[in-house]
Amino acid sequence: MQPLRSLGQRAGLTHARVLAAARELLAESGFEALTMRSLALRLDVSPNALYSHVESKTALIDDVLDDVLSEVKTPESDVEDASAGLHAIMASTHEVLLAHADLVPLFLARQGARGPNAQELGEIVLTLLALEGVDGPRAREALRVLIVYTIGFTAFATQAPLMPMDQQQPSTGELAMNFDSGLRWLLNGIAAPN
C-alpha cells in the first residue's frame, strides 16, 4: 500500500526518504533486490528521479551503511574498565551487524563504512585503547584488527556454511560464543605489554 498522493502533488522525494526506502527494501528482500528500479517502484517515481537525490547507487549504499552504525551502543564516557568497554562496543557492533545481515556483504565490498558514524565509533575505540595505555601506531594497529575481526566474523557467521568440514552448521549461540572467544584473545593480546 503506497501512500496516496493527491492529484498534482509532487512525489516529494528527499534523500532521507530514499534512504529509508532502501533500508526497508534491504530488510525485506535482501541486497540483491536493491536495484535503482525496485527502489523507484517502491517510491512511486521513475528510476531516474532518484538521481536528483543520490549521486549514484554506490553513494546510496555508503549512506545506508553509515546509517545502520548509529544503532551501535557506545559505553558511557566515564567508563571505569576500558577493557570491558572495548568488549562491549565491539560486541554491540557485532550484534547490530548480525541484525542487518544483508548489509554485511556490502560492508565488506566497501571495506567498512567511512561516514560520520563510523568515524565516531573509531574515535571512541581509540579513546578506550588510550585508557588502557595503548596509543600511537599500536592503537591504530589494534583498531584495524578489531574492525577486521568483527566485520569478518559477522560475514562468515551469517548465511551459508563457512568451513568445508562443518558437518553440521554451528548454532547461533555457538557462533556468538565463538565470536567472544576470538575477541577476548585479541583484547588480551592488545592489552599485553609486548
Added chain:
Amino acid sequence: MQPLRSLGQRAGLTHARVLAAARELLAESGFEALTMRSLALRLDVSPNALYSHVESKTALIDDVLDDVLSEVKTPESDVEDASAGLHAIMASTHEVLLAHADLVPLFLARQGARGPNAQELGEIVLTLLALEGVDGPRAREALRVLIVYTIGFTAFATQAPLMPMDQQQPSTGELAMNFDSGLRWLLNGIAAPN
C-alpha cells in the same frame, strides 16, 4: 594476440581453458571486468558457448577461488613446532591472497572457498592445532577465527583507505606487520590453557 585457429577447426573449449582465461582476465583487469561476455570474447567464442563448460558464473568463480588456494605453501608434515607451522600457513595464505587482491572481494562474497584445496588447508590447520593440544569444538572455533581474520585482514589491507582516521595510508610493510601482530595475538589466545 589470440592463438590462430585453422578454418573449420573447433574452438576446443575446456573447463580448464575457461578457468585459465578467467584468471588472466581477473589478473589483468580486475573482477569487475570478468563478465561472461568479456570471457567469451577472449576465448573467441560466443557468450553462451561458455555454458557448455560451466554451470554458471557463480560456479566458475568458486572454481577460480579454490584454484588460487593451490598456491598456499603448507608446512612439512613432520613439523616440530606446531605454533610456527600455524603462523606459516596463515601467513602464506595471506601472501597468496595479497598477490591476488582482485579475488579477495569474491572470497568475502562467497564466504571463503569450499573446494578441495580449501578443505585440505582446513584439515592441515586442524592437524597442527591437535599437535598443540587443541581439538574438538575448540579447534573448530580456532579455525573459524583464523580464517575470518586472514581473509578479512587481506580484504581491508588491499585497496581503499580502511579507517576514517587514517590520515595517511599505512604502507604495505606496516600492514604486513599489523597482520602479524593480530595473528600472534590470536595464536597466543588459541594456545593458552583457557
Added chain:
DNA sequence: ACCTGAACACCGTTCAAGT
C-alpha cells in the same frame, strides 16, 4: 556434444524535454 544467432529479462545511468 558443442557451438551459433537471436532473444529475454533485466541492470545503472544519461539526456532532452516538460512543469
Added chain:
DNA sequence: ACCTGAACACCGTTCAAGT
C-alpha cells in the same frame, strides 16, 4: 529544482537451430 519518457550501453542466461 525536480520529475518524466526514452534511450544507451551493458548484464547473465535460455532457446531453437545447426554441425
